[in-house]
Amino acid sequence: MEIETLAIHSGRGVDPATGAVTPPIHMSTTFQRAEDGTYPQGFVYGRSGNPTRTLLEECVRDLEGGADAAAFSSGMAAIMSVFQVLSSGDHVIVPQDLYHGTARLLLERLARWGLHASFVDMPDIDKVRAAILPDTKLILVETPSNPLLKITDIAAVAQLAREHGISCVCDNTWATPILQRCLDLGADMVVHSTTKYLGGHGDVTGGMVVSAKDSALFPEVRAIQQDGGAVPSPFDCWLLLRGIRTLPYRMRAHSENAARVAAFLEGHPRVVQVFYPGLPAHEGHETARQQMNMFGGMLSFRVRGGPEAAFRVAARASLFTRATSLGSYESLIEHRASIEGLGSATPEDLLRVSVGLEHADDLIADLEQALDWGG
Numbered sequence: 001m002e003i004e005t006l007a008i009h010s011g012r013g014v015d016p017a018t019g020a021v022t023p024p025i026h027m028s029t030t031f032q033r034a035e036d037g038t039y040p041q042g043f044v045y046g047r048s049g050n051p052t053r054t055l056l057e058e059c060v061r062d063l064e065g066g067a068d069a070a071a072f073s074s075g076m077a078a079i080m081s082v083f084q085v086l087s088s089g090d091h092v093i094v095p096q097d098l099y100h101g102t103a104r105l106l107l108e109r110l111a112r113w114g115l116h117a118s119f120v121d122m123p124d125i126d127k128v129r130a131a132i133l134p135d136t137k138l139i140l141v142e143t144p145s146n147p148l149l150k151i152t153d154i155a156a157v158a159q160l161a162r163e164h165g166i167s168c169v170c171d172n173t174w175a176t177p178i179l180q181r182c183l184d185l186g187a188d189m190v191v192h193s194t195t196k197y198l199g200g201h202g203d204v205t206g207g208m209v210v211s212a213k214d215s216a217l218f219p220e221v222r223a224i225q226q227d228g229g230a231v232p233s234p235f236d237c238w239l240l241l242r243g244i245r246t247l248p249y250r251m252r253a254h255s256e257n258a259a260r261v262a263a264f265l266e267g268h269p270r271v272v273q274v275f276y277p278g279l280p281a282h283e284g285h286e287t288a289r290q291q292m293n294m295f296g297g298m299l300s301f302r303v304r305g306g307p308e309a310a311f312r313v314a315a316r317a318s319l320f321t322r323a324t325s326l327g328s329y330e331s332l333i334e335h336r337a338s339i340e341g342l343g344s345a346t347p348e349d350l351l352r353v354s355v356g357l358e359h360a361d362d363l364i365a366d367l368e369q370a371l372d373w374g375g
């Protein structure tokens with residue numbers, strides 16, 4: 001079945017009790033046993049399992065072409081569960097420009113628990129190979145990366161990992177399964193911040209871990225979900241399911257709009273550089289063309305005149321809201337270095353844009369006036 005159809009029909013079914021076409025939100029925290037003491041529907045208690053959560057997990061599992069999925073209360077809780085599968089003394093390899101929250105988790109939280117991390121320039125496969133240690137258990141891939149949109153060859157890293165008996169996990173938040181099929185490319189698991197494109201409406205925080213068939217790590221992820229308890233509420237699961245129904249069409253529109261905005265910015269005299277994998281000049285363009293269906297809704301650009309000029313553009317834009325995050329229907333613009341804080345390697349003149357679902361002509365006109373001041 002094609003992905004548009006899966007997005008509509010997976011994790012759905014007419015409610016047998018009422019005939020409701022849209023699945024109900026099951027709020028119950030506990031479930032009745034049969035007279036013989038068993039649980040006929042398989043649900044026992046809200047932390048360990050909930051029918052609305054199960055529908056969401058089935059839907060995202062199917063979109064990623066996976067074998068199983070576990071929903072979490074945030075993207076960070078999902079990523080945390082993957083690291084918690086590992087043991088003290090283990091080593092992980094992550095990208096240099098990893099999502100800053102994940103980097104902080106490794107450096108400031110998990111290092112104290114004895115989990116060691118190497119931050120490498122992941123698009124360079126030789127650097128990944130050179131970073132492998134006897135205790136390396138996991139390689140985390142994030143592509144396109146944040147905020148420079150660097151592209152890592154997922155199949156190459158997954159194969160390298162397999163040769164060394166290491167698990168390869170992809171953070172597919174930015175591309176989504178609509179644009180990029182990490183499990184098909186050889187990854188063992190996929191993680192998501194469903195807060196972003198999967199939810200798509202800026203109104204729910206969530207995370208997901210999806211496993212390939214025979215993933216050695218996933219049973220532990222499931223146990224950590226149920227025992228650790230960082231589970232999403234039934235209402236959050238329902239909101240996510242509603243958002244996902246339109247994901248294939250939203251990703252197309254985000255990508256088309258971003259391609260037009262990137263082309264406009266690339267030709268503007270006040271713009272030093274545009275980072276968008278759909279641009280032929282982008283250093284990861286060829287790899288992106290091979291592993292992505294479209295190039296997504298995220299881009300960043302450097303403004304001539306340093307951080308003051310960058311802040312000025314963000315302040316002058318009116319259709320782009322100055323806020324962090326991404327993947328919702330509305331466009332956002334953000335001075336990235338100042339949210340990443342001390343130690344950020346992001347250029348001070350860089351703005352990151354989440355291109356929304358407004359008309360591209362209006363977005364371009366707004367950026368044009370925002371970039372146009374005297375001097």
Ligand SMILES: *Cc1c(COP(=O)(O)O)cnc(C)c1O
Pocket residue numbers: 074075076077099101102142146171173174192193194195196205206207
């Ligand atoms: C936002 C984000 C996260 C963290 O997810 P939360 O839902 O905010 O916890 C992780 N990875 C990437 C790539 C993200 O964009």
